[in-house]
Amino acid sequence: MKTSIAHIAYNTFREAVRDRVLYNLIAFALLLSGAAILVGQISIEIEKLVVINLGLTAVSLFGVVIAIFIGIGLVSKEIEKRTLYTVLSRPVRRWEFIVGKFLGLAGTLVVNTFFMAIGVFAALFYVSHKFVHADGLVFMALYFIILEFLIICSLALLFSSFSSPLLSAVFAFSLFVIGSFAEDLRGFAAMAHGITRWLATGAAYLVPNFSAFNVITSIAHEQPVAGQLILQNTVYALFYAATALSGAVLIFEYRDLK
Amino acid sequence: MLAIEILGLEKTYKVGFWRKRPKPALRPLHLQVEEGEIFGFLGPNGAGKTTTLKLLMGLVFPSAGSARFLGKAWTDPTVKAQTGFLPEQPYFYDYLTAHELLEYYGQLSGVPAKQRKQRIEQILQQVGLHDVQGVQLRKFSKGMLQRVGIGQAILHDPKLVFFDEPMSGLDPIGRREVRDLMDQLKQEGKTVFFSTHILSDAEALCDRVAIIHKGELRGLGAIEDLTSTVRGKVEVIWQGTQMPPSIKALGAECHVAADTVRVIIDENQQDAVIDALRRERLRLISLTPVRTSLETYFVEKLRHAETTAATTV
Numbered sequence: 001m002k003t004s005i006a007h008i009a010y011n012t013f014r015e016a017v018r019d020r021v022l023y024n025l026i027a028f029a030l031l032l033s034g035a036a037i038l039v040g041q042i043s044i045e046i047e048k049l050v051v052i053n054l055g056l057t058a059v060s061l062f063g064v065v066i067a068i069f070i071g072i073g074l075v076s077k078e079i080e081k082r083t084l085y086t087v088l089s090r091p092v093r094r095w096e097f098i099v100g101k102f103l104g105l106a107g108t109l110v111v112n113t114f115f116m117a118i119g120v121f122a123a124l125f126y127v128s129h130k131f132v133h134a135d136g137l138v139f140m141a142l143y144f145i146i147l148e149f150l151i152i153c154s155l156a157l158l159f160s161s162f163s164s165p166l167l168s169a170v171f172a173f174s175l176f177v178i179g180s181f182a183e184d185l186r187g188f189a190a191m192a193h194g195i196t197r198w199l200a201t202g203a204a205y206l207v208p209n210f211s212a213f214n215v216i217t218s219i220a221h222e223q224p225v226a227g228q229l230i231l232q233n234t235v236y237a238l239f240y241a242a243t244a245l246s247g248a249v250l251i252f253e254y255r256d257l258k
Numbered sequence: 259m260l261a262i263e264i265l266g267l268e269k270t271y272k273v274g275f276w277r278k279r280p281k282p283a284l285r286p287l288h289l290q291v292e293e294g295e296i297f298g299f300l301g302p303n304g305a306g307k308t309t310t311l312k313l314l315m316g317l318v319f320p321s322a323g324s325a326r327f328l329g330k331a332w333t334d335p336t337v338k339a340q341t342g343f344l345p346e347q348p349y350f351y352d353y354l355t356a357h358e359l360l361e362y363y364g365q366l367s368g369v370p371a372k373q374r375k376q377r378i379e380q381i382l383q384q385v386g387l388h389d390v391q392g393v394q395l396r397k398f399s400k401g402m403l404q405r406v407g408i409g410q411a412i413l414h415d416p417k418l419v420f421f422d423e424p425m426s427g428l429d430p431i432g433r434r435e436v437r438d439l440m441d442q443l444k445q446e447g448k449t450v451f452f453s454t455h456i457l458s459d460a461e462a463l464c465d466r467v468a469i470i471h472k473g474e475l476r477g478l479g480a481i482e483d484l485t486s487t488v489r490g491k492v493e494v495i496w497q498g499t500q501m502p503p504s505i506k507a508l509g510a511e512c513h514v515a516a517d518t519v520r521v522i523i524d525e526n527q528q529d530a531v532i533d534a535l536r537r538e539r540l541r542l543i544s545l546t547p548v549r550t551s552l553e554t555y556f557v558e559k560l561r562h563a564e565t566t567a568a569t570t571v
Contacts, residue, residue, distance in 0.1 A: 003365070003368075004365075004366055007362060007365045007366055008366075011351070011362055014353070014354075015351065015353055018353035019353060081349045082345055082347075082348065082349050083349060083350060083351055084317075085312075085315070085317055085343070085345040085348075086343065086344075086345065086348065086350070086363065086407075086410055086411075087366060088315070088316065088317060089315040089316070089317070089338065089341070089342075089343035089420075090338055090339075090363065090366045090367050090414075091335050091336075091338040091339045091366070091367065091368060092338075092366050093335075254319070256271075256317075256318040256319060257312065257317040257318060258271075258312075258318065
């Protein structure tokens with residue numbers, strides 16, 4: 001990796017840490033420990049199911065919110081505050097800046113997810129007093145959640161490279177919501193006719209298919225994830241993130257920093 | 259060798275809802291700056307100074323033209339390692355300390371780790387921030403941020419330094435320090451290109467200046483050449499508090515200070531004044547031709563530009 005990319009990535013991570021982004025972990029810990037205590041008292045036999053469902057959904061949602069709200073300001077805030085001027089006047093190429101920012105945000109989310117994962121496992125241990133082999137499946141769900149974050153980070157960065165933070169937030173959040181129902185959209189496209197079918201099919205394949213990454217329920221029921229799905233999701237997420245990132249680079253390369 | 263060669267650099271923004279209305283920000287600019295010069299880029303607010311600097315730094319793209327730095331194309335990545343830039347009213351990552359910021363910029367500029375540590379120490383001393391190097395920039399005053407800005411611009415020991423309004427936000431002592439620093443950079447053989455609308459700073463520092471107004475170059479030259487116009491007036495200063503009647507009779511402008519008198523007279527009256535001072539046994543301190551100040555030159559250039567524009571319309 002080019003060293004300037006690594007320095008920019010580290011600085012982005014440092015910004016997130018110093019701006020107290022990781023404080024969300026406290027909220028997460030409170031939520032999860034509260035839930036674990038509560039379900040331990042009111043549910044019989046399904047404590048694990050509830051904790052895994054709730055824990056992993058919270059990991060995903062907390063991460064998505066962080067990815068969107070940091071991602072949308074990654075470029076636009078730097079332009080607005082003019083911090084970018086002293087970076088790009090150095091031997092740093094614009095694409096290096098974008099890639100560095102992306103990796104910094106992705107790194108922040110990975111670290112955040114790591115600590116949340118500890119919380120999930122702690123809650124699991126609290127309700128079942130032991131770990132079983134099937135609990136390892138939680139790692140697979142976490143991996144898919146991280147892949148999901150990569151896509152969201154790249155989209156937030158793409159919007160941030162040409163739009164205001166507010167509009168970028170709206171775009172990114174809308175895509176996240178639509179993408180979460182991508183399978184339904186594809187189903188609707190299959191049933192539609194004429195031009196609606198074409199439009200719906202186009203939209204269904206254009207928006208990120210987040211529903212393919214949601215394996216939380218099946219993992220909570222201790223159902224293993226197919227190897228093909230792992231490969232498919234990995235390739236899809238990397239391709240989608242790389243495409244969105246290339247778009248961001250392309251826009252930013254020709255943008256006047258007024 | 260030329261340090262900076264600007265070859266018809268031009269910028270026109272497209273404005274309006276459909277971005278179809280052209281708004282020229284910089285008309286074709288041709289400029290050459292010699293190595294080791296302190297070059298002042300003067301103009302009123304909105305003249306196109308910052309646009310020019312942003313074009314030179316690759317932050318905005320030109321509509322036409324190009325530039326060369328130190329004999330190489332301005333887009334050459336190796337050139338960027340030899341240039342330093344202080345933007346106007348700089349703002350930095352406020353979650354970093356001064357030391358961390360310089361460390362970060364040192365890394366981006368490719369300064370080797372060993373050298374970087376030493377250089378950061380040196381720069382922090384030079385810009386007077388050594389004692390507050392561990393304080394986050396969000397707690398810095400405007401003047402302190404300006405110092406950090408100057409520090410980051412010269413951190414990697416560039417050959418060419420661009421300052422956009424470097425005195426802005428500084429108190430008189432800070433301004434003096436920046437002047438000294440720029441002078442020091444010149445002594446070290448560096449080329450300094452700085453924009454300002456504070457003419458006294460330019461007059462005190464620059465070898466040459468360019469005047470820009472409404473995106474167009476209006477004047478260019480060495481300070482002495484631009485201010486050498488003798489307006490046919492002479493300034494005479496002598497010791498004392500009295501004004502001999504024969505000088506008073508000339509109808510000269512007269513200013514009495516604590517123990518000196520200063521008059522401004524026509525050149526052809528100077529012999530008569532000297533004779534009068536001899537007669538009255540008053541001690542002559544100085545007799546100097548009145549030169550046009552840079553400010554006068556500047557104002558005249560802008561006024562001329564306005565008049566030309568009005569006549570064209």
